[in-house]
Amino acid sequence: MSAGAAAVATPRLDMWLAGSRHITRHAARTLIDAGLVTVDGRPGRPGQRVRDTAEVVVKQPTPSLTPVLLSGTVAQPAMALCIVDEDDSLAIVDKPSGMVVHPAPGHPAGTLADALKERGTTWSLLGGSERAGIVHRLDRDTSGLLVVAKTEAAHRNLAKQLSDRSLGRTYWALVHGGFREDTGTIDAPIARHPRDRRRMAIVEGGREAITDFRVVERLSGATVLEVSLRTGRTHQIRVHLASIGHPIVGDSVYGRPDPDLRRPALHAMRLRLRHPGDGSERSYESPIPDELIEATERLRPLLP
Helix, strand or coil: CCHHHHHHHCCEHHHHHHHHHCCCHHHHHHHHHCCCEEECCEECCCCCECCCCCCEEECCCCCCCHHHHHHCCCCCCCCCCEEEEECCCEEEEEECCCCCCCCECCECCCCHHHHHHHCCCCCCCCCCHHHCCECCCCCCCCEEEEEEECCHHHHHHHHHHHHCCCCEEEEEEEEECCCCCCEEEEECCEEECCCCCCCEEECCCCECCEEEEEEEEECCCEEEEEEEECCCCCCHHHHHHHHCCCCECCCCCCCCCECCECCCCEEEEEEEEECCCCCCEEEEECCCCHHHHHHHHHHCCCCC
8 A cells, every 4th residue: 555545544633533523623623632532542643643443532522611612613512303203315303492503603513403413314415514404494593393304316306395385384473463464475575684784674676585474363462373484585484574563572683572582482383395205295293382382371361
């Protein structure tokens, strides 16, 4: 074996660790320098070569080191996932509120994508390795159902369903104010807010956005809605409902903070799709989280 071939067959520890854990090389060196990586029972060195038969163990970082590691995008321990259904083509995940779907600026780790990769399952790479087969996303504080693809073929199929609007997504929402009508449609283009790039807004010339809603229950100063998406723009439901004077309860970005609810009262409760393998129609439902039920009860009028 030539020297060049040997170098390829036995990569440096820092490079091997970065590739195997999907982190930066800087983060890998930080782990090694902190004494958290052993090779065959001995402390590892960044430049040492790693044979195929080597046993590499990475210890859990201490809390004091975590901020340093996050600057190098080392993945945090994955949160527990609720998998509603799973087969060789896809998985249906019930995401908790507070979990970011995939890495993004300001949220490099501790995401749903990280949790999926921690399971050791092979996911589609169509959207990039960091996205672990995620076909569509939910806002960080929105809970509920989304579909993840395991193969590129399944990913393409589900993405087409999303594009042609045959992949149905229905949300439960608790909003401020009352409605005279029982049903309605909001058709207003959405784009980045012209002055605040962290927010979205109704903007002339923005991307088409259409939201349908149906009144489920009228409460004291609030309304429970069932909301369906025809398009999937960032923050679409939150922006659209706020634009007609009915912001979601607990939404401090597009409405106002709620002292009793630390998240927007928005939940992806139903998901409908055609299975990319056999073409069968599948429908999934997620129960409304307890904190949203409690928020509803506080607004329900008392019976005489």
